[in-house]
Ligand code: HEC
């Protein structure tokens with residue numbers, strides 16, 4: 466009888482344990498953020514269209530260029546509003562194609578516009594905000610690494626560098642995102658993307674372990690922003706105006722290699738270099754002599770100072786999407802001496818070619834007054 470009771474008890478404990486190990490954590494609901502006025506809605510939608518569709522897609526579906534994530538998956542907006550959305554839009558993610566859009570770091574939007582865009586994305590997603598804790602997720606980092614290498618590295622990279630998925634080891638992402646936000650993404654996945662929900666596939670404990678492992682890769686918490694430099698004036702557009710033009714061998718009639726561009730810069734050839742990324746990333750680092758010429762600018766007012774007889778080279782970090790977009794717009798206006806840097810600026814940097822960098826200062830938290 467006694468043995469029978471013990472085994473019943475054991476079975477109960479076991480079934481409780483397994484039920485618990487696959488169950489999802491329960492989160493409280495959080496108040497939704499403020500509603501936007503009609504005017505704010507219109508402005509946010511038009512900012513999205515102007516600045517974001519190039520990579521995140523017309524319908525916020527993501528994965529149009531590079532591996533820009535979906536901006537409509539419910540799990541992102543349940544767990545990420547406001548700061549995991551607001552901060553990447555404001556400051557970008559260093560070393561990825563996601564630049565900062567806040568005017569303070571050299572981007573085109575005011576803080577109010579960035580807040581409105583954050584909330585606009587939330588309302589578009591139809592999500593309900595969940596309450597996440599600020600506390601750390603505690604787990605076994607050594608075990609977490611094993612889980613990571615087995616289940617995550619194929620997409621997120623052996624070292625969290627991002628292969629065809631976001632870079633989980635990215636310092637600006639780790640500085641922006643709370644542990645629970647990371648954990649929530651792993652547990653729930655991101656709807657309609659390759660990121661599946663791991664609840665049910667991994668135990669609760671292993672989800673904690675892998676979260677703790679990812680978190681252990683954050684070596685810094687301080688966000689920085691560059692000291693802004695002057696935007697070059699039209700008389701500075703052409704570099705080495707007295708010298709001869711480069712003689713590029715283009716592939717597919719449009720691409721120039723980093724090697725050829727570097728040789729031309731060293732030979733002091735006459736050229737115009739266009740940095741087609743959002744201007745804030747030009748502020749952080751650019752190829753010397755490049756002028757900011759962001760993909761979203763109306764060309765008409767910009768091009769008057771751009772000569773048609775000088776070799777133009779455009780580059781971006783996507784690695785080519787924004788630059789190709791700009792060159793195609795220029796072609797319609799009659800520019801034919803154009804080329805796109807094949808490897809993009811990250812390829813250029815990875816090959817060891819030089820860039821001009823900004824001085825950085827720490828971002829103060831008061832920069833984000835509550836909205
Ligand atoms: C099949 C490829 C694939 C696998 C395997 C995978 N992921 Fe992902 N993951 C993605 C993609 C793609 C995204 C971006 C989804 C989107 O568009 O929002 C993502 C998003 C995420 C995010 C959210 C990042 C952010 O900034 O919002 C986290 C965290 C994450 N993955 C962690 C993991 C972990 C941990 C594992 C292993 C347990 C894993 N992923 C396995 C492809 C994958």
Ligand code: HEC
Nearest residue numbers: 516517519520531532533534550553558561562563631632
């Ligand atoms: C040139 C391509 C590009 C453009 C343009 C761009 N993004 Fe991104 N964005 C990315 C990439 C790539 C990532 C993922 C970076 C990483 O962490 O690996 C990203 C990440 C994000 C994230 C973080 C999402 C998450 O799952 O963690 C948000 C939010 C975001 N972008 C919003 C925007 C908004 C809003 C705009 C327009 C103002 C914009 N982006 C413009 C490429 C772009």
